[in-house]
Amino acid sequence: MRFHGFELVTDWKNSQCGQTAAASKAGKKYFLKKYQTPVAPLNNGTLDAKTFAHNEKLFNDFVDTRKRVNAAIRTIAGTGGNIVIPCDEFIEGNQYVEAAEFVDGAVDDDEVEGVLASLSVDVKKLLMQTAAGALFSVHSKGIIHSDLKLKNVLLVRNKTGNYVAKLIDFDSSYFVDEKPDEIVGTIDYYSPELGEYADSEDDREEIAKKITEKSDIFSLGLIFHYYLTGELPEPVNLTDRLKKRKEKGKVIYCWIALNSGCELKLSPEIKSPKYTSLIRDMLQKDPTARPSASDVLKRLREAEPVIEEPWPEHGIILDREKLDAADIAGMKKVSAGAEKSYELIYSDGTKKPVTKDELYAMGLLKVTAPKSFCTPWDEHGIVFDLDKIKSRGFISCEQKIMGGVKGYQFYRSDSNSMFFKPEMLVAMKYANKAGAAPAPSTEMASVSSPAPAAEPVPAPVETPASPEPVSAPASTSDFAEPWSGHSIVFDESGIRAKGFVRSEQASMGGVNGYNFYTADGTCRFIRQEMAVIQKMARKV
Numbered sequence: 001m002r003f004h005g006f007e008l009v010t011d012w013k014n015s016q017c018g019q020t021a022a023a024s025k026a027g028k029k030y031f032l033k034k035y036q037t038p039v040a041p042l043n044n045g046t047l048d049a050k051t052f053a054h055n056e057k058l059f060n061d062f063v064d065t066r067k068r069v070n071a072a073i074r075t076i077a078g079t080g081g082n083i084v085i086p087c088d089e090f091i092e093g094n095q096y097v098e099a100a101e102f103v104d105g106a107v108d109d110d111e112v113e114g115v116l117a118s119l120s121v122d123v124k125k126l127l128m129q130t131a132a133g134a135l136f137s138v139h140s141k142g143i144i145h146s147d148l149k150l151k152n153v154l155l156v157r158n159k160t161g162n163y164v165a166k167l168i169d170f171d172s173s174y175f176v177d178e179k180p181d182e183i184v185g186t187i188d189y190y191s192p193e194l195g196e197y198a199d200s201e202d203d204r205e206e207i208a209k210k211i212t213e214k215s216d217i218f219s220l221g222l223i224f225h226y227y228l229t230g231e232l233p234e235p236v237n238l239t240d241r242l243k244k245r246k247e248k249g250k251v252i253y254c255w256i257a258l259n260s261g262c263e264l265k266l267s268p269e270i271k272s273p274k275y276t277s278l279i280r281d282m283l284q285k286d287p288t289a290r291p292s293a294s295d296v297l298k299r300l301r302e303a304e305p306v307i308e309e310p311w312p313e314h315g316i317i318l319d320r321e322k323l324d325a326a327d328i329a330g331m332k333k334v335s336a337g338a339e340k341s342y343e344l345i346y347s348d349g350t351k352k353p354v355t356k357d358e359l360y361a362m363g364l365l366k367v368t369a370p371k372s373f374c375t376p377w378d379e380h381g382i383v384f385d386l387d388k389i390k391s392r393g394f395i396s397c398e399q400k401i402m403g404g405v406k407g408y409q410f411y412r413s414d415s416n417s418m419f420f421k422p423e424m425l426v427a428m429k430y431a432n433k434a435g436a437a438p439a440p441s442t443e444m445a446s447v448s449s450p451a452p453a454a455e456p457v458p459a460p461v462e463t464p465a466s467p468e469p470v471s472a473p474a475s476t477s478d479f480a481e482p483w484s485g486h487s488i489v490f491d492e493s494g495i496r497a498k499g500f501v502r503s504e505q506a507s508m509g510g511v512n513g514y515n516f517y518t519a520d521g522t523c524r525f526i527r528q529e530m531a532v533i534q535k536m537a538r539k540v
Contacts, residue, residue, distance in 0.1 A: 004090050006030060006099060017171055018095070022102065029102035030087075035171070038062050040094035063089075063096050065180070069173050070098075072141045082134040084154065084168040103166060107155040115155060115163070117230055121272065123163055124227050127155070129300050131165035135220060136293035138167065139213045146172040148219035149189045150226060179208050188232070188253060191218035192285050195255035214287035217296065221282025222254060228275060229267040233283065236265045258285040266348075273329045274304055277349025305330025305345040306533055309393055309412055314340070314356045317411075319366040320511060320527060326364065374398050377406050380422040382431040389430050402523055419515075419523035480504045483512045486528045488537040495536045500524075 001008045006023035013020060018036030022029065041047055041055040070086050077083035079101060086098035107115050116124070131153050138145055145152075147169060154166040172184045185194050193210040200207055225233050235257030238246065242260055246252055254264055264283055270276050278299050284290050291299065307323065308331055310316050323331075330345035334353065342359065344352045359365050373389070374397055376382045389397075393412050400409040400419065407421045425431035479495060480503045482488050495503070500516040506525060507513070513527040516536075531537040 003032070004088075004092065004097070004099075006032065008032075023099070029104075030099050031102050033086075033098050033100075033171075034092065035062075035096045035098075039096075040091070042094055059094075059096075061180075063091070065174060065178070066096065066098070066171075069143055069170055069175070072143060072175075073138060073170065076137045076141065082130045082164060082166045083137060084166050085170065100168075103154060103156055103168075105157040105159075106166075107157065109151055112150065112155050113230060116227060119163060121228070125300065127163055127165045127227055128224050129297065131167070131220065131223070132293055132297040132300060134165070134167040135216060136297055138173075139216070139293045142176045143170075143173055144176055144211070144213055145170065145216050146174065146183065147185050147189075148216050148223065149186045150223055153220075153223055176212060179211065183208060183211060185215075185219070188251075189219040189222055190253065190255040191215040191287065192255045192258045193287055195253070195259055199259075210287060212287060213293070214290045217282050217290045217293065218255075218284075218287070220293075220296070221279050221290075224275070224279050224282070225266065225270070228279075229269040231267065233264040233266055235262050237262050254283070258283075271347075272304060273345055273347050273349045274299070274302065275349075276347075277345075277351070280349055305332075307331045307529070308333050310342070310356075310359075311340045312390060312393065312395055315371065315395060316356060316359065316365050318359075319364055320529070322364050322366075326362070328364075372396055374408070376408075376422070376431070380406070381434045382422055382426060383434055384425075384431050385429060392430075417525045419525075421522065424522055478502055480514055482528070482537070485512070487540050488528050488532060489540050490531070490537045491535065494534075498534065498536060500536075 003021075003023065006025045008021055008023050009029075010022040012034065015033075017033055019034040021032045021034075023032050024030065038055070038058045040059045041052050043052065047055070067089060070089065073083060073085045074087075077085045084100055084103055086100045088099040090097055119127075135145065135148075145167065148167075152167065152169045154168050155163060156166050157163050174180050174183075183194065183197060185198075187195075187198075190198065191211075191214070193207070194215050197204060197207045197211060222232055225231075233254055235242070235252045235254060238252065238257070239260050239262060242252055242257065242262065257264060266276055266279060270279070278291075278296065281289070281291055282296065307318065307320070307328075310318065311333055318331075327347045328344050329347045332343045332345070334341045334343050341353060341355045344354055346352070354362070373384060373386060376384065377399060384397075389410070394410045395412065397408045397410045400407055402409075402419050405421060407419055408425070409417050409419050411417045420428075420430070422431065426433065479490055479492055482490065483505055490503075495516065498516075499518050501519050503514050503516045505512070506515040511527060513525055514531065516524050516526055526534075526536070528537065532539055
């Protein structure tokens with residue numbers, strides 16, 4: 001059966017919008033959608049002139065908006081892209097009909113939950129990025145989708161085997177500055193402002209002014225939460241009225257909870273503080289507090305939070321075990337003029353600004369290394385270049401014997417350290433042969449007489465004993481197994497790419513980590529989290 005140049009390959013079937021059918025044209029598959037409302041009024045004498053004119057205007061305005069929205073989005077949506085927009089529209093009888101290219105690889109609605117449960121977080125990250133990117137493109141045209149929900153962000157497996165998200169169903173979409181008389185959506189995914197609009201009988205025009213592109217952001221935040229956990233956030237701290245509603249088996253939608261002064265609890269299944277923080281911001285009750293689609297996309301592309309090395313001039317050492325115990329996933333250096341401080345990032349995504357003294361007061365610091373740079377071994381005949389050494393992030397060093405070789409253990413402020421033989425220091429220009437460089441800096445001190453700290457410490461800090469020298473493992477190719485308490489698996493190819501040929505379990509300042517050796521015998525002590533960041537290991 002032919003229909004406006006399309007060959008129907010299925011019968012029409014009823015749907016929420018009206019009727020749908022599959023069709024083909026010129027060897028391509030298409031999806032046809034016939035809208036049931038509004039329809040053009042039939043001039044059969046059953047309607048009075050005023051009602052006829054009113055219904056006719058409703059239909060004409062609907063068709064005009066649909067065509068202009070489609071035309072605008074076609075300028076940013078191409079075949080096979082992440083925005084599926086009708087490629088043709090026409091009137092059949094008194095109904096408006098749209099035709100869109102069929103999406104190959106789309107996951108059926110009843111399979112979405114199972115497919116999502118099988119995907120890794122990295123794959124879900126791609127889903128979130130493609131969805132946010134598509135929404136950003138739509139918003140860039142001044143268009144609000146208005147009905148974002150799981151079914152309208154299509155889960156698609158593309159030809160490369162990757163899963164991506166595609167935005168579909170722009171039936172309810174409109175231009176920001178042309179809000180329709182009736183704004184619609186899907187109740188499960190309402191934003192608080194759309195829910196307020198739907199609940200209100202008075203002042204709807206005023207309430208509608210609150211509805212912007214940020215309403216889509218709230219709905220997308222709910223979708224992201226479902227991607228990562230298989231469920232929507234849980235409303236908590238319910239009012240008595242909502243408790244009674246829940247006891248009756250009624251659903252407490254997220255927007256109802258927020259509009260009632262309650263809160264949303266994000267699932268602990270979301271392990272990444274980056275995603276927790278992002279989704280929490282997307283689900284703010286105040287639309288102005290939510291990020292834009294551009295901001296969402298930018299934050300999705302950011303790396304997971306890491307613990308940066310403290311400011312070198314602070315001369316402090318972080319206690320990684322205490323950071324872990326405090327559920328701190330990241331720390332950033334912050335500079336505001338002459339003031340230098342930090343921002344702690346917790347596993348739940350919350351952030352806290354702190355000063356150096358506050359780090360001390362919180363018990364997050366320790367001393368695991370000398371507070372100054374030692375003098376070289378007499379027989380080495382070298383002089384340290386302290387400016388060069390400090391520029392590489394080292395804050396102190398001590399004489400050390402490793403595997404029978406006299407050298408130096410250099411420490412960074414994040415408690416990582418590296419062992420250097422004298423010839424390596426000279427090769428890396430960390431030291432010069434005696435007589436070829438200026439005299440040593442007055443900062444140098446012997447290991448037994450460390451220089452005082454740059455500033456007084458607010459609270460006493462226990463100084464553990466220095467680690468005992470260790471010998472390189474006998475094998476020339478063996479890589480150590482992870483410590484039993486470390487949830488990682490080593491990537492031997494990633495380790496070799498860094499120039500290491502063997503490793504062993506080691507402890508430094510009470511911290512369990514690993515000594516990695518290069519072919520020339522140089523050793524570097526690396527903690528488990530740094531091994532993951534440097535792609536020498538992965539979490540399990």
